[in-house]
Amino acid sequence: MMMLNMGLLRSALVISFFSTIYTREWNTHEYMIREHSLVKPYQGLGTSIPYWDFLGSTMVTNNYIRLTADAQSLRGAIWNKAPCYLRNWEMQIHFKVHGRGKDLFGDGFVFWYVKEPMQEGDVFGSKDFFTGLAVVMDTYSNHNGPHNHGHPYISAMVNNGTLHYDHDRDGTHTQLSSGCVSKFRNLDHDTYISIQYVHDTLTVAGVKLPLGYFLGVSAATGDLTDGHDIISLKMYDLSTPDDDILEDRINIMPSASFFEPPRDHVEDPKPSSLTTWKKVVLLVFGVITICGCVFIGGLFYTKQKEQQRKRFY
Structure with a gap:
């Protein structure tokens, strides 16, 4: 197996990107939780899948679950019940x-x-001002503004329901620490992402998440498009007998101790509202106006010359 670690977010959330030449489990020593996992064969009774709901453009096939096709203005999602x-x-x-x-x-x-599953919205097909955790795999390549990174771009955001995900700025105003660039698009081999939440803390910062929230994956296309397929979701329980189980984790609010330094939101210059046809018409009108001015000027100049010649006679 060839494994490429494409970066860590400096928080208790460890995000690793893997690409592999062939399919193989890389975590076999932990217990996979069936009710939070989604593996082939997908179908249960009829078109339903046990423990999972679907939204929007999601399509289930024998080999993958397609959240969006490579077409404009689609939203799709799968949510764990x-x-x-x-x-x-x-x-x-x-x-x-x-x-x-x-x-x-x-x-x-x-x-x-998140606390609020199965809600369609503007954040990659799901709800803005959410409560919980989002790990964003942003492929939108036509960005403007002060981004010092390429695409696709992986970042994370913890929200208590009051923060807006700024899609025009890749969420960099509210992301946890620094994200990472990961070239996972249009690869010929399998691609995976591993998201790990263990003991709240990793070196620099901490993330605290309540218990009892819901898992899901959503995707969206706009004027630009891609197909977004999920082949499997596998949840592993990493808890040990030594974990502190006395702390009330049902009613706490999601929180993180380290965010990116805040930046002002500066609006991009608004593009011209003129269509190509309107621009052509204006160009033609401008040329005609200039030619008319030159013609009138020529007539005026000729008349002035004729008057000067008459004075000499």
Whole structure:
């Protein structure tokens, strides 16, 4: 197996990106929680899948669950019906992002652990001002503004319900520490992301998440497009007998001790509202106006010369 660690977020949330030439489990020593996992074969009775709900453009096939096709203005999501009460966990997502676009593509997908599941919205197909955790795989390549990173871009956000995800700025105003660039799009081999939440703390900062929230994945396309496929979701329980189980984790608010330094939101210059046809008309009108002025000026000049000649006779 070839494993490429594409960076860590400086928080208790450890995000690793893997690509592998062939499919193989990389976590076999922990216990996979069936009610929080989604693996082939997907179908249960009829078109339903046990423990999971669907929204929007989501389509289930034998080999993958397609959140969006490579088409404009789509939103799709899958949501786990069972609230998650694991204190420490790891989610492994096997996915594929693919599309025809070479330089322009988007928008991306998000792994969610939130209080309010099954709500469609503007944050990659799901609700803004959410309560909980979002891990964002942003592929939108046509950005302006002060971003010092490329795309696709992986970042995380913890929200207590009061923060807005600023899609025009990749969420950099509210992200946890620094994200990382990860070239996971249009690869010929399998792609995975591993999201680990263990003991609240990793070196620099901490993230505290309540128990009993819901897991999900959503994706969206806009004017730019990509196909977003989920092949599997595998949840592992990383809890140990030594974990503190006495602390009330049901009613706490999601929080994090380290965010990116805040920046002012500066609006991008508004593009011209003129269509190409209108621009052509204005250009033609401008040329005609200039030619008319030159013609009138020529007539005036000729008349002045004739009057000067008459004075000499």
